[in-house]
Amino acid sequence: MYKFLTGFMFWISVSIFFIGLFVRFILYFKGLDWRLDRVAYKAYPFYGIKGALKSVFKWMIPFLTHGWRQQSFMTIAFFAFHIGAVIVPFFGLAHNIFIRSKICISLPFTLNQLTTDILSWLVIIGAVMLTIRRLVLPQAKILTKKSDYFILFLSVAPFITGLCARYEVGNYLFWLYFHIICGEALLIAAPFTKLSHFVLFFASRIQLGMDYGIKRGGMKSKRGINW
Amino acid sequence: MCSGKLCSKEPVKTKEQLRTLLKDTSGKLYYKQMQDLEVDTDLLWKTIRTTLKSRIKTWLEICSRCGMCAESCFFYLANDKDPTQVPSYKIQSTLGEIVRRKGKVDNAFMRTTMDVAWGKCTCCNRCAMYCPNGIDTGAMFSYLRGLLYLQGFVPWEMKIGAGMHRIYYAQMDVTDEEFIETFEWIAEEYEEDYPNLKIPVDVKNADILYTINAREVKHYPEDLAYAAILFHLAGENWTVTSKGWEETSLAMFAGDWEACKIQVKQVYEAMERLKPKRMIGTECGHAHRATVIEGPYWMGRKDGKPPVESIHYVEWIAEALRTGKLKINPEKRIKTPVTIQDSCNYVRNGGLKDITREIIGYMVEPGYFVDMEPNGENNFCCGGGGGFNGIGLYRDWRNKGFTIKRDQIIKTGAKLVLTPCHNCWDAIRDIEEVFKMGINWSFLKPLLVNMVEIPESMKPAS
Ligand code: HEM
Ligand code: SF4
Ligand code: SF4
Ligand code: SF4
Numbered sequence: 001m002y003k004f005l006t007g008f009m010f011w012i013s014v015s016i017f018f019i020g021l022f023v024r025f026i027l028y029f030k031g032l033d034w035r036l037d038r039v040a041y042k043a044y045p046f047y048g049i050k051g052a053l054k055s056v057f058k059w060m061i062p063f064l065t066h067g068w069r070q071q072s073f074m075t076i077a078f079f080a081f082h083i084g085a086v087i088v089p090f091f092g093l094a095h096n097i098f099i100r101s102k103i104c105i106s107l108p109f110t111l112n113q114l115t116t117d118i119l120s121w122l123v124i125i126g127a128v129m130l131t132i133r134r135l136v137l138p139q140a141k142i143l144t145k146k147s148d149y150f151i152l153f154l155s156v157a158p159f160i161t162g163l164c165a166r167y168e169v170g171n172y173l174f175w176l177y178f179h180i181i182c183g184e185a186l187l188i189a190a191p192f193t194k195l196s197h198f199v200l201f202f203a204s205r206i207q208l209g210m211d212y213g214i215k216r217g218g219m220k221s222k223r224g225i226n227w
Numbered sequence: 228m229c230s231g232k233l234c235s236k237e238p239v240k241t242k243e244q245l246r247t248l249l250k251d252t253s254g255k256l257y258y259k260q261m262q263d264l265e266v267d268t269d270l271l272w273k274t275i276r277t278t279l280k281s282r283i284k285t286w287l288e289i290c291s292r293c294g295m296c297a298e299s300c301f302f303y304l305a306n307d308k309d310p311t312q313v314p315s316y317k318i319q320s321t322l323g324e325i326v327r328r329k330g331k332v333d334n335a336f337m338r339t340t341m342d343v344a345w346g347k348c349t350c351c352n353r354c355a356m357y358c359p360n361g362i363d364t365g366a367m368f369s370y371l372r373g374l375l376y377l378q379g380f381v382p383w384e385m386k387i388g389a390g391m392h393r394i395y396y397a398q399m400d401v402t403d404e405e406f407i408e409t410f411e412w413i414a415e416e417y418e419e420d421y422p423n424l425k426i427p428v429d430v431k432n433a434d435i436l437y438t439i440n441a442r443e444v445k446h447y448p449e450d451l452a453y454a455a456i457l458f459h460l461a462g463e464n465w466t467v468t469s470k471g472w473e474e475t476s477l478a479m480f481a482g483d484w485e486a487c488k489i490q491v492k493q494v495y496e497a498m499e500r501l502k503p504k505r506m507i508g509t510e511c512g513h514a515h516r517a518t519v520i521e522g523p524y525w526m527g528r529k530d531g532k533p534p535v536e537s538i539h540y541v542e543w544i545a546e547a548l549r550t551g552k553l554k555i556n557p558e559k560r561i562k563t564p565v566t567i568q569d570s571c572n573y574v575r576n577g578g579l580k581d582i583t584r585e586i587i588g589y590m591v592e593p594g595y596f597v598d599m600e601p602n603g604e605n606n607f608c609c610g611g612g613g614g615f616n617g618i619g620l621y622r623d624w625r626n627k628g629f630t631i632k633r634d635q636i637i638k639t640g641a642k643l644v645l646t647p648c649h650n651c652w653d654a655i656r657d658i659e660e661v662f663k664m665g666i667n668w669s670f671l672k673p674l675l676v677n678m679v680e681i682p683e684s685m686k687p688a689s
Binding site: 036039219 | 278280281282284285286288289290291292293294295297298299303308310311313315316319355356357358359360361362363520521523524525527529530531574575576577578579580581582601603604605
C-alpha cells in the first residue's frame with residue numbers, strides 16, 4: 001500500500017500536477033490576443049514587465065494593496081492559510097526527506113519541526129476563518145457554491161491529516177495513508193478546478209499589470225497604478 | 228410606423244431610422260418591442276467562441292468567489308450593501324451564465340442582462356483594483372455590452388447614440404458645417420475682448436489639432452470659445468479639422484464596436500491629412516478613453532497609439548502653466564473650498580492624477596483645495612459614467628448611486644467641484660439638482676479664462 005501510494009500514485013499525481021499546470025499557464029499566454037484584449041503586449045516590453053511585476057508582488061505582501069487594507073479579516077485569513085499551504089509541502093521536515101529520497105535533490109533549507117507545525121496549524125486556522133467568512137458575510141455567501149467548500153476542504157485535508165499523523169492520533173499508518181491520498185487528490189484536482197489559480201493567479205495578475213503598465217496610464221504617471 | 232420595427236438587431240444607419248426612433252418618446256414602444264425580440268442563440272455562441280479568449284475565460288473561471296470586490300463598487304455601497312450588487316455576482320449571473328449555457332438564453336434573460344450591464348455597472352473598472360486575482364469586471368461588462376448590442380438588447384439612448392456616430396460621425400446630430408460655423412460664430416462674439424481671435428480650420432502641420440465633444444457645439448458653444456481664447460493667449464499654433472473633429476464615442480458605451488471604429492477612423496484620418504504635431508482633446512474623460520486609449524486597438528494599430536501623439540486637455544493646461552505660456556493672476560486664484568472629481572477614464576485608466584494636482588497648484592490659493600476620500604485612481608465613479616447619465620430607464624438607480632459621490636463631496640466641505648470631464652460634469656450637476664447641496668461645478672476652461680493674464684499686445688485697444 002505505502003509503496004503504491006508513494007510510488008506509482010506519487011508519480012502520476014505529481015506529473016498531472018506539474019504538466020497540467022504548466023500547460024494551463026502556457027495556454028493562457030498563447031490565448032492572449034492584443035486586438036481582442038486591446039493591449040499592445042509586445043510593443044513596450046519595459047512598461048509591460050514593470051507593470052506585471054508590480055501587479056504580482058504588491059498583492060503578495062499582506063496589507064500592501066488597498067484591497068488587502070480594506071479587508072483585514074480576509075487578509076489575515078488569506079495569508080495564514082496560504083503561507084503554510086505553499087511552503088509546507090516543499091519545505092516541511094518530512095516532505096524534504098521524502099523529496100530527497102525520490103529525486104536525490106535536497107532543497108536548500110528545511111523547516112524545523114516546530115515551524116512546520118505552526119505553519120500547518122495556521123493553514124487550518126486560516127481555512128476555518130475563510131469558511132466562517134463564506135458562511136457569515138452576505139457578499140461572500142451569495143457567490144459561494146458547494147464546490148467552494150469542497151475545494152477548501154480538499155485544500156486543508158492534507159494538513160489536518162498530516163498533523164494527525166505527526167501527533168500520532170490513534171493509528172499512525174492510517175493517518176499517514178490518508179494524508180498521502182488527500183495530498184495526491186489535491187495535486188490531481190489542481191489543473192482542472194479553480195485550484196489552477198496556483199499558476200493562473202500569476203497569469204491573470206501579469207496580464208492586468210501589463211494592461212495598466214502599457215495602456216492604462218503606466219506610461220503617464222510616475223508611479224503607475226497604485227494597487 | 229412606416230419604417231417598421233424600432234427595436235431590432237440592426238444598427239441605426241439612416242437619418243430616417245434615427246428620426247423614427249427619436250420620435251418614440253423615452254423609447255416606450257422600443258422597449259415594448261424588445262419583449263418580442265428573438266435571441267439568435269447560434270450567433271451569440273459563435274460570437275463568444277471567436278471573441279471570448281484566455282483573458283475573460285480565465286477571469287470567469289478563477290474567480291475565487293471571495294467577494295473582496297464588493298466594497299469597491301459604488302452600486303453595492305449605495306444600495307445598502309445589497310449582495311446582488313457585488314461585481315462578481317453581477318457578471319457571473321449574466322455573462323458567466325450565458326457562457327455556461329453556451330448561449331442558450333431567452334428573451335427575458337437578455338433583458339435582465341441588459342439592465343445589469345447598463346444599469347448596475349458604469350464600467351468604471353474600480354473593482355479591478357480590489358480583486359486579488361486581477362479580475363477586471365468592468366472590462367467584462369464592456370465585452371458583455373458588445374454581445375448584447377449585436378442581439379439588439381441595448382437601451383434606447385445607446386442605440387440612438389451609436390447611430391449618431393454612424394450617420395453624423397458625432398454623438399449628436401451636428402454636421403461638419405454646423406461645427407465650423409458655430410466655432411467661428413462664437414469666436415466672433417468674443418473678438419471684441421480678444422482682438423484677432425481666429426479659428427484656424429484645416430491648417431496643415433500645425434502644432435496642435437484640437438478635437439471636441441459635439442455637445443459643446445450644440446449646448447455649450449462658450450466652451451469652444453474658451454478653448455480658442457486659451458490657445459490664442461498661449462500663442463499656440465493650433466487648428467481644428469472640418470472633418471473628424473468629434474473625440475467622443477457613445478458607441479463605446481453602447482458596445483457597438485463597428486461604430487467605434489467608424490468614428491475613430493474619422494479622427495485618425497484627420498490626423499493623417501493635417502499632420503499636426505499633437506492632438507489635444509477637450510475636457511472629456513470617455514472621449515480620451517475612446518480616441519486615445521482604446522481607439523488605436525479598434526483600428527488595429529499595433530503600437531496601441533493614435534497616428535500622432537494625443538493628449539488630454541488637462542495635460543496641455545499643466546504644460547502651458549508650467550512653461551509660462553499661460554500665466555495666472557495670483558489675485559484671481561480660487562479662494563473657496565474646492566475639490567476635484569478624478570475621472571475614471573483618464574485617471575484610473577489613463578494615469579493623469581498627478582497632472583490635475585499640478586494644475587490645482589497653480590489655480591487654487593494654497594489651503595483651499597481638499598481632496599475627496601478616496602481619490603486618484605481609487606476615486607469612485609461620479610455615478611453617471613459608461614452612458615448611465617443618459618439612460619432614462621435607469622434614472623432612479625442612478626440617483627440612488629449618486630449618494631456615494633454626494634457624501635464624498637459633502638465630506639470635503641467644498642463649494643466648488645472641478646470636473647474636467649463632460650460626463651462627470653453632468654453627473655455633479657444632476658447630483659446638485661437632486662440633493663440641493665448648494666455647490667458649484669465647473670470645467671477648467673471657464674475658470675482659467677477668468678484667471679489668466681492677458682499680454683499687453685493682445686489686449687483690446689481702449
Ligand atoms: C502559488 C501560490 C498561490 C497563490 C498566489 C494563491 C493565490 C490565491 C488567491 C489570490 C486567492 C483568492 C483569495 C481568496 O479567496 O482567499 C486564493 C484562494 C484560494 N487558494 Fe490560493 N494561492 C496559491 C496557492 C494555493 C495553494 C498551494 C492552495 C492549497 C493547498 C491554495 C488554496 C486556495 C483556496 C482553497 C482558495 C479559496 C479560499 C476561499 O475559499 O476563500 N492556494 N489563492
Ligand atoms: S474579488 Fe475577484 S476573485 Fe473575489 S469575488 Fe470579486 S472578482 Fe471574484
Ligand atoms: S466596473 Fe465599477 S460599476 Fe462596474 S462593477 Fe466594477 S466597480 Fe461596479
Ligand atoms: S463619468 Fe467620469 S467618473 Fe464617471 S465613469 Fe466616466 S470618467 Fe468616471
